Amino acid sequence: MGADNKLLQELRGRPILRHAVEAQLEARLAPVLVVTGHQRAEVEAVLADLPVRFVHNPDYASGLAGSLRAGVAALPPDAEAAVVSLGDMPNVTPQVIERLAESHLRQPDALAVVPTLFGHRGNPVLLARAIFPAVSLLSGDRGARRLLDEAGNRVVEVPFEDPAIAIDVDTPEALKALRG
Structure with a gap:
Protein backbone atom coordinates (compact mmCIF):
# COMPACT_ATOMS: atom_id res chain seq x y z
CA MET A 1 0.00 0.00 0.00
CA GLY A 2 3.05 2.26 -0.13
CA ALA A 3 3.11 4.99 2.52
CA ASP A 4 -0.63 4.62 3.20
CA ASN A 5 -1.74 2.74 6.28
CA LYS A 6 -3.91 0.02 4.81
CA LEU A 7 -5.92 -0.27 8.03
CA LEU A 8 -7.13 3.31 7.66
CA GLN A 9 -8.25 2.99 4.04
CA GLU A 10 -11.99 3.41 3.49
CA LEU A 11 -14.13 0.44 2.59
CA ARG A 12 -17.93 0.64 2.57
CA GLY A 13 -17.80 4.00 4.35
CA ARG A 14 -15.51 2.97 7.22
CA PRO A 15 -11.81 2.26 7.72
CA ILE A 16 -10.81 -1.35 7.01
CA LEU A 17 -9.70 -1.83 10.62
CA ARG A 18 -13.07 -0.75 11.97
CA HIS A 19 -14.80 -3.61 10.13
CA ALA A 20 -12.51 -6.16 11.81
CA VAL A 21 -12.90 -4.63 15.27
CA GLU A 22 -16.67 -4.35 15.00
CA ALA A 23 -16.87 -8.05 14.10
CA GLN A 24 -15.00 -8.87 17.31
CA LEU A 25 -17.34 -6.68 19.35
CA GLU A 26 -20.45 -8.16 17.72
CA ALA A 27 -19.19 -11.65 18.59
CA ARG A 28 -19.54 -10.62 22.25
CA GLU A 44 -6.87 4.98 17.98
CA ALA A 45 -8.87 7.94 16.66
CA VAL A 46 -10.92 5.85 14.19
CA LEU A 47 -11.84 3.45 17.01
CA ALA A 48 -12.18 5.99 19.84
CA ASP A 49 -15.93 5.52 20.22
CA LEU A 50 -15.73 1.72 20.54
CA PRO A 51 -15.39 -0.22 23.82
CA VAL A 52 -11.89 -1.53 23.12
CA ARG A 53 -8.59 -1.39 24.96
CA PHE A 54 -5.50 -0.24 23.09
CA VAL A 55 -2.16 -1.97 23.54
CA HIS A 56 0.75 -0.26 21.83
CA ASN A 57 3.56 -2.33 20.32
CA PRO A 58 6.55 0.03 20.16
CA ASP A 59 8.46 -2.66 18.26
CA TYR A 60 5.84 -2.97 15.48
CA ALA A 61 8.42 -2.52 12.71
CA SER A 62 10.05 -5.85 13.65
CA GLY A 63 7.02 -7.76 12.41
CA LEU A 64 3.78 -9.48 13.27
CA ALA A 65 5.20 -11.54 16.13
CA GLY A 66 5.78 -8.43 18.26
CA SER A 67 2.15 -7.40 17.98
CA LEU A 68 0.98 -10.91 18.77
CA ARG A 69 3.25 -11.02 21.85
CA ALA A 70 2.03 -7.59 23.01
CA GLY A 71 -1.62 -8.56 22.67
CA VAL A 72 -1.25 -11.88 24.48
CA ALA A 73 0.77 -10.26 27.27
CA ALA A 74 -2.01 -7.71 27.82
CA LEU A 75 -4.76 -10.29 28.27
CA PRO A 76 -6.35 -10.63 31.70
CA PRO A 77 -4.89 -13.49 33.75
CA ASP A 78 -8.20 -15.35 33.65
CA ALA A 79 -8.48 -15.34 29.83
CA GLU A 80 -8.78 -18.96 28.74
CA ALA A 81 -8.12 -18.14 25.10
CA ALA A 82 -7.80 -15.31 22.62
CA VAL A 83 -9.22 -14.87 19.15
CA VAL A 84 -6.49 -13.23 17.10
CA SER A 85 -8.01 -11.27 14.25
CA LEU A 86 -6.09 -9.37 11.61
CA GLY A 87 -7.01 -5.75 11.05
CA ASP A 88 -6.68 -6.10 7.28
CA MET A 89 -9.44 -8.72 6.98
CA PRO A 90 -12.60 -6.57 6.85
CA ASN A 91 -15.01 -9.27 5.68
CA VAL A 92 -14.65 -11.69 8.59
CA THR A 93 -18.04 -11.94 10.26
CA PRO A 94 -18.96 -12.23 13.94
CA GLN A 95 -20.34 -15.68 13.12
CA VAL A 96 -16.87 -16.94 12.17
CA ILE A 97 -15.46 -15.70 15.49
CA ASP A 109 -7.81 -29.38 25.39
CA ALA A 110 -7.08 -27.95 21.95
CA LEU A 111 -4.17 -25.52 21.73
CA ALA A 112 -5.80 -23.63 18.88
CA VAL A 113 -8.89 -23.48 16.70
CA VAL A 114 -8.52 -22.39 13.08
CA PRO A 115 -10.97 -21.85 10.25
CA THR A 116 -10.40 -23.63 6.97
CA LEU A 117 -11.58 -23.01 3.43
CA PHE A 118 -11.29 -26.01 1.11
CA GLY A 119 -8.72 -27.52 3.49
CA HIS A 120 -6.54 -24.40 3.72
CA ARG A 121 -6.15 -22.58 7.01
CA GLY A 122 -7.29 -18.99 7.31
CA ASN A 123 -7.90 -16.32 9.94
CA PRO A 124 -8.86 -15.38 12.60
CA VAL A 125 -7.29 -17.99 14.88
CA LEU A 126 -8.23 -18.86 18.44
CA LEU A 127 -5.23 -19.53 20.67
CA ALA A 128 -5.72 -21.31 24.00
CA ARG A 129 -3.94 -20.17 27.16
CA ALA A 130 -1.73 -23.29 27.06
CA ILE A 131 0.02 -21.95 23.94
CA PHE A 132 0.54 -18.39 25.28
CA PRO A 133 4.05 -19.15 26.67
CA ALA A 134 5.17 -20.27 23.20
CA VAL A 135 3.64 -17.12 21.68
CA SER A 136 5.78 -15.01 24.01
CA LEU A 137 8.89 -16.47 22.34
CA LEU A 138 7.93 -15.65 18.75
CA SER A 139 9.94 -13.13 16.77
CA GLY A 140 10.06 -11.55 13.33
CA ASP A 141 7.34 -11.16 10.75
CA ARG A 142 5.73 -14.52 11.30
CA GLY A 143 2.66 -15.10 13.38
CA ALA A 144 1.76 -18.31 15.15
CA ARG A 145 1.84 -20.53 12.05
CA ARG A 146 4.91 -22.46 13.23
CA LEU A 147 3.28 -23.06 16.62
CA LEU A 148 0.16 -24.36 14.95
CA ASP A 149 2.21 -26.70 12.78
CA GLU A 150 4.04 -28.01 15.85
CA ALA A 151 0.78 -28.49 17.77
CA GLY A 152 -0.33 -31.13 15.27
CA ASN A 153 -3.59 -32.82 16.25
CA ARG A 154 -4.13 -30.38 19.14
CA VAL A 155 -5.29 -27.85 16.55
CA VAL A 156 -8.99 -28.04 15.75
CA GLU A 173 -5.45 -3.97 -6.17
CA ALA A 174 -6.94 -6.06 -3.34
CA LEU A 175 -8.64 -2.97 -1.95
CA LYS A 176 -9.97 -2.04 -5.38
CA ALA A 177 -11.36 -5.58 -5.83
CA LEU A 178 -13.20 -5.35 -2.50
CA ARG A 179 -14.57 -1.95 -3.38
CA GLY A 180 -15.66 -3.18 -6.84
Whole structure:
Protein backbone atom coordinates (compact mmCIF):
# COMPACT_ATOMS: atom_id res chain seq x y z
CA MET A 1 0.00 0.00 0.00
CA GLY A 2 3.05 2.26 -0.13
CA ALA A 3 3.11 4.99 2.52
CA ASP A 4 -0.63 4.62 3.20
CA ASN A 5 -1.74 2.74 6.28
CA LYS A 6 -3.91 0.02 4.81
CA LEU A 7 -5.92 -0.27 8.03
CA LEU A 8 -7.13 3.31 7.66
CA GLN A 9 -8.25 2.99 4.04
CA GLU A 10 -11.99 3.41 3.49
CA LEU A 11 -14.13 0.44 2.59
CA ARG A 12 -17.93 0.64 2.57
CA GLY A 13 -17.80 4.00 4.35
CA ARG A 14 -15.51 2.97 7.22
CA PRO A 15 -11.81 2.26 7.72
CA ILE A 16 -10.81 -1.35 7.01
CA LEU A 17 -9.70 -1.83 10.62
CA ARG A 18 -13.07 -0.75 11.97
CA HIS A 19 -14.80 -3.61 10.13
CA ALA A 20 -12.51 -6.16 11.81
CA VAL A 21 -12.90 -4.63 15.27
CA GLU A 22 -16.67 -4.35 15.00
CA ALA A 23 -16.87 -8.05 14.10
CA GLN A 24 -15.00 -8.87 17.31
CA LEU A 25 -17.34 -6.68 19.35
CA GLU A 26 -20.45 -8.16 17.72
CA ALA A 27 -19.19 -11.65 18.59
CA ARG A 28 -19.54 -10.62 22.25
CA LEU A 29 -16.10 -11.77 23.33
CA ALA A 30 -14.37 -9.55 25.85
CA PRO A 31 -12.13 -7.78 26.29
CA VAL A 32 -11.37 -6.65 22.75
CA LEU A 33 -7.75 -5.53 22.59
CA VAL A 34 -6.44 -3.57 19.63
CA VAL A 35 -2.68 -3.71 19.20
CA THR A 36 -1.40 -0.51 17.63
CA GLY A 37 1.86 0.26 15.89
CA HIS A 38 2.28 2.48 12.84
CA GLN A 39 0.23 5.69 13.07
CA ARG A 40 -0.93 4.82 16.57
CA ALA A 41 -2.84 8.09 17.13
CA GLU A 42 -4.72 7.83 13.84
CA VAL A 43 -5.66 4.20 14.47
CA GLU A 44 -6.87 4.98 17.98
CA ALA A 45 -8.87 7.94 16.66
CA VAL A 46 -10.92 5.85 14.19
CA LEU A 47 -11.84 3.45 17.01
CA ALA A 48 -12.18 5.99 19.84
CA ASP A 49 -15.93 5.52 20.22
CA LEU A 50 -15.73 1.72 20.54
CA PRO A 51 -15.39 -0.22 23.82
CA VAL A 52 -11.89 -1.53 23.12
CA ARG A 53 -8.59 -1.39 24.96
CA PHE A 54 -5.50 -0.24 23.09
CA VAL A 55 -2.16 -1.97 23.54
CA HIS A 56 0.75 -0.26 21.83
CA ASN A 57 3.56 -2.33 20.32
CA PRO A 58 6.55 0.03 20.16
CA ASP A 59 8.46 -2.66 18.26
CA TYR A 60 5.84 -2.97 15.48
CA ALA A 61 8.42 -2.52 12.71
CA SER A 62 10.05 -5.85 13.65
CA GLY A 63 7.02 -7.76 12.41
CA LEU A 64 3.78 -9.48 13.27
CA ALA A 65 5.20 -11.54 16.13
CA GLY A 66 5.78 -8.43 18.26
CA SER A 67 2.15 -7.40 17.98
CA LEU A 68 0.98 -10.91 18.77
CA ARG A 69 3.25 -11.02 21.85
CA ALA A 70 2.03 -7.59 23.01
CA GLY A 71 -1.62 -8.56 22.67
CA VAL A 72 -1.25 -11.88 24.48
CA ALA A 73 0.77 -10.26 27.27
CA ALA A 74 -2.01 -7.71 27.82
CA LEU A 75 -4.76 -10.29 28.27
CA PRO A 76 -6.35 -10.63 31.70
CA PRO A 77 -4.89 -13.49 33.75
CA ASP A 78 -8.20 -15.35 33.65
CA ALA A 79 -8.48 -15.34 29.83
CA GLU A 80 -8.78 -18.96 28.74
CA ALA A 81 -8.12 -18.14 25.10
CA ALA A 82 -7.80 -15.31 22.62
CA VAL A 83 -9.22 -14.87 19.15
CA VAL A 84 -6.49 -13.23 17.10
CA SER A 85 -8.01 -11.27 14.25
CA LEU A 86 -6.09 -9.37 11.61
CA GLY A 87 -7.01 -5.75 11.05
CA ASP A 88 -6.68 -6.10 7.28
CA MET A 89 -9.44 -8.72 6.98
CA PRO A 90 -12.60 -6.57 6.85
CA ASN A 91 -15.01 -9.27 5.68
CA VAL A 92 -14.65 -11.69 8.59
CA THR A 93 -18.04 -11.94 10.26
CA PRO A 94 -18.96 -12.23 13.94
CA GLN A 95 -20.34 -15.68 13.12
CA VAL A 96 -16.87 -16.94 12.17
CA ILE A 97 -15.46 -15.70 15.49
CA GLU A 98 -18.36 -17.21 17.42
CA ARG A 99 -17.92 -20.63 15.76
CA LEU A 100 -14.24 -20.66 16.72
CA ALA A 101 -15.12 -19.87 20.34
CA GLU A 102 -17.86 -22.51 20.39
CA SER A 103 -15.45 -25.11 19.00
CA HIS A 104 -12.97 -24.26 21.74
CA LEU A 105 -15.64 -24.72 24.41
CA ARG A 106 -16.44 -28.18 22.99
CA GLN A 107 -12.75 -29.14 22.82
CA PRO A 108 -11.01 -27.31 25.68
CA ASP A 109 -7.81 -29.38 25.39
CA ALA A 110 -7.08 -27.95 21.95
CA LEU A 111 -4.17 -25.52 21.73
CA ALA A 112 -5.80 -23.63 18.88
CA VAL A 113 -8.89 -23.48 16.70
CA VAL A 114 -8.52 -22.39 13.08
CA PRO A 115 -10.97 -21.85 10.25
CA THR A 116 -10.40 -23.63 6.97
CA LEU A 117 -11.58 -23.01 3.43
CA PHE A 118 -11.29 -26.01 1.11
CA GLY A 119 -8.72 -27.52 3.49
CA HIS A 120 -6.54 -24.40 3.72
CA ARG A 121 -6.15 -22.58 7.01
CA GLY A 122 -7.29 -18.99 7.31
CA ASN A 123 -7.90 -16.32 9.94
CA PRO A 124 -8.86 -15.38 12.60
CA VAL A 125 -7.29 -17.99 14.88
CA LEU A 126 -8.23 -18.86 18.44
CA LEU A 127 -5.23 -19.53 20.67
CA ALA A 128 -5.72 -21.31 24.00
CA ARG A 129 -3.94 -20.17 27.16
CA ALA A 130 -1.73 -23.29 27.06
CA ILE A 131 0.02 -21.95 23.94
CA PHE A 132 0.54 -18.39 25.28
CA PRO A 133 4.05 -19.15 26.67
CA ALA A 134 5.17 -20.27 23.20
CA VAL A 135 3.64 -17.12 21.68
CA SER A 136 5.78 -15.01 24.01
CA LEU A 137 8.89 -16.47 22.34
CA LEU A 138 7.93 -15.65 18.75
CA SER A 139 9.94 -13.13 16.77
CA GLY A 140 10.06 -11.55 13.33
CA ASP A 141 7.34 -11.16 10.75
CA ARG A 142 5.73 -14.52 11.30
CA GLY A 143 2.66 -15.10 13.38
CA ALA A 144 1.76 -18.31 15.15
CA ARG A 145 1.84 -20.53 12.05
CA ARG A 146 4.91 -22.46 13.23
CA LEU A 147 3.28 -23.06 16.62
CA LEU A 148 0.16 -24.36 14.95
CA ASP A 149 2.21 -26.70 12.78
CA GLU A 150 4.04 -28.01 15.85
CA ALA A 151 0.78 -28.49 17.77
CA GLY A 152 -0.33 -31.13 15.27
CA ASN A 153 -3.59 -32.82 16.25
CA ARG A 154 -4.13 -30.38 19.14
CA VAL A 155 -5.29 -27.85 16.55
CA VAL A 156 -8.99 -28.04 15.75
CA GLU A 157 -9.84 -27.14 12.17
CA VAL A 158 -13.32 -25.75 11.58
CA PRO A 159 -14.43 -25.87 7.93
CA PHE A 160 -16.09 -22.79 6.47
CA GLU A 161 -17.50 -21.95 3.07
CA ASP A 162 -16.89 -18.24 3.68
CA PRO A 163 -13.98 -16.90 1.58
CA ALA A 164 -13.62 -13.96 4.01
CA ILE A 165 -11.31 -16.10 6.17
CA ALA A 166 -8.76 -16.01 3.34
CA ILE A 167 -9.12 -12.44 2.03
CA ASP A 168 -6.86 -9.72 3.36
CA VAL A 169 -6.07 -6.28 2.01
CA ASP A 170 -2.35 -6.05 1.31
CA THR A 171 -2.30 -4.19 -1.98
CA PRO A 172 -4.16 -1.35 -3.72
CA GLU A 173 -5.45 -3.97 -6.17
CA ALA A 174 -6.94 -6.06 -3.34
CA LEU A 175 -8.64 -2.97 -1.95
CA LYS A 176 -9.97 -2.04 -5.38
CA ALA A 177 -11.36 -5.58 -5.83
CA LEU A 178 -13.20 -5.35 -2.50
CA ARG A 179 -14.57 -1.95 -3.38
CA GLY A 180 -15.66 -3.18 -6.84
